[in-house]
Amino acid sequence: VHMLEALLSGLYGLTAGFQHLAADWRSVVMLFVGGLLLYLGIKKDCEPLLLVPIGFGCILVNLPLADLMGAEGFLRTIYEAGIATELFPLLIFIGIGAMTDFGPLLANPSTFLLGAAGQFGIFITVILALFLGFSQLDAVAIGVIGACDGPTAIYVSSKFAPHLLPAVSVAAYSYMALVPIIQPPIMRFMTTSREKQIAMKFTAKPVSATTKMLFPLVITILGGLIAPQGLPLLGTIMLGNLMKESGVVARLTKASENEIANVVTLLLGISIGGTMSAAAFIRTETLIILALGFLAICLDTVCGVGFGKLLSLLSGGKVNPLIGAAGISAFPMAARVVQREGNRYNKKSYLLMHAMGANAGGQVGSVIAAAVMLSVLAGMGIIG
Amino acid sequence: MGVEVAAPMPGVVIQIAVSEGESVQEDDTLIVLEAMKMEVPIVAPAAGTVKEIRIKEQDKVGTNQVLLLIA
Numbered sequence: 001v002h003m004l005e006a007l008l009s010g011l012y013g014l015t016a017g018f019q020h021l022a023a024d025w026r027s028v029v030m031l032f033v034g035g036l037l038l039y040l041g042i043k044k045d046c047e048p049l050l051l052v053p054i055g056f057g058c059i060l061v062n063l064p065l066a067d068l069m070g071a072e073g074f075l076r077t078i079y080e081a082g083i084a085t086e087l088f089p090l091l092i093f094i095g096i097g098a099m100t101d102f103g104p105l106l107a108n109p110s111t112f113l114l115g116a117a118g119q120f121g122i123f124i125t126v127i128l129a130l131f132l133g134f135s136q137l138d139a140v141a142i143g144v145i146g147a148c149d150g151p152t153a154i155y156v157s158s159k160f161a162p163h164l165l166p167a168v169s170v171a172a173y174s175y176m177a178l179v180p181i182i183q184p185p186i187m188r189f190m191t192t193s194r195e196k197q198i199a200m201k202f203t204a205k206p207v208s209a210t211t212k213m214l215f216p217l218v219i220t221i222l223g224g225l226i227a228p229q230g231l232p233l234l235g236t237i238m239l240g241n242l243m244k245e246s247g248v249v250a251r252l253t254k255a256s257e258n259e260i261a262n263v264v265t266l267l268l269g270i271s272i273g274g275t276m277s278a279a280a281f282i283r284t285e286t287l288i289i290l291a292l293g294f295l296a297i298c299l300d301t302v303c304g305v306g307f308g309k310l311l312s313l314l315s316g317g318k319v320n321p322l323i324g325a326a327g328i329s330a331f332p333m334a335a336r337v338v339q340r341e342g343n344r345y346n347k348k349s350y351l352l353m354h355a356m357g358a359n360a361g362g363q364v365g366s367v368i369a370a371a372v373m374l375s376v377l378a379g380m381g382i383i384g
Numbered sequence: 385m386g387v388e389v390a391a392p393m394p395g396v397v398i399q400i401a402v403s404e405g406e407s408v409q410e411d412d413t414l415i416v417l418e419a420m421k422m423e424v425p426i427v428a429p430a431a432g433t434v435k436e437i438r439i440k441e442q443d444k445v446g447t448n449q450v451l452l453l454i455a
Contacts, residue, residue, distance in 0.1 A: 202390070202391075202392045202393065202447050202448055332420055332421075335420065336420065336422050339422060339424065343424075343425075347411040347425070347427045348411070348427055348429060350392035350393060350424065350426075352392075352393050352419055352420060352422065352424060353392070353393045353419075353447070356420065
């Protein structure tokens, strides 16, 4: 009889997890959220490299009793090592720099302005978030979703508003994947049919190897002096780019854009997923952040296309304002969207390279925007 | 003299949709380039006959490189 009782209570122990789960509906909801992210990544091909580890991390952390984000949990260990230290986004940035060709931007420096205009949504959203009662640091972390750049958003929010990290990073990555859906309606609405059809001249001006090598150096030094708070972001992306353009460290360049970026993406994804515990994620704040982030990206597009219209006017109609939409940093999705839209209205219109210039400008622009915000906050004495 | 059709961007020729001697209408797809992992159809700037094709599939082309002639 004793044997039977011991066996029964042993078997009963196996049901403890189910009982905990049944008692906590929020964890059940989060399991579905994790499942949804997996579905988007696997079935819908939305940023699978990120959403698969994030979704799975989310499921892991919401299974009761295992406590993988607890003091001894392995997700906590990865998180503390790479996200709390801001190391993961910076390592990813070296890879992004190694993959980015600033050639189209340097061939057409005016597109850099579009990359700057594409960041205005960030600032408008910060103001809006302040207005809605978020603290200054929280507002900056929310606005930076408008950078449309995962690592930048993670870097800024993990440093200054870690409690918002799960919502901010999920918003940044999902909206990045949704750029081809979010942008076209705004682009169509904002441009006249004559503007949509403008075919731009091909840019053939070759950029010298020296210019391409000087660019990352000059930007690093100038950016570092103006906005020292953002130097980790700017410096890592430019290090990667200098390695690529110098051509003398092919092994390091390859490792940065492949092995390192891949390993870090996995660790980053799973630990971001690990931050998505029910208590941290199921709050009204999350919904507001998702909405504000969406707005930030829409506003970026509006400002980018609006500035494109201005450039079009100033150039006497040589610039197609649609390329302004590529001023956000979702690289190279936004540039592809521009090529597709331009081609829809004029088959002889090839905007890809012009859009790539604006897009590379947006990549740097979003980092500079984040850096400027951080340095302004430092100047105001809000952060150390 | 014919019209030169040049590559608007660097890329790889993944498809040649016409053959020499074929007549084409304006906006017909002549060649498909792959650039930045995106397929870009290069169309006829005007109606005419394909005179000479200067590239083959899988060729890498640079901006402004002449791809074919239409007369």
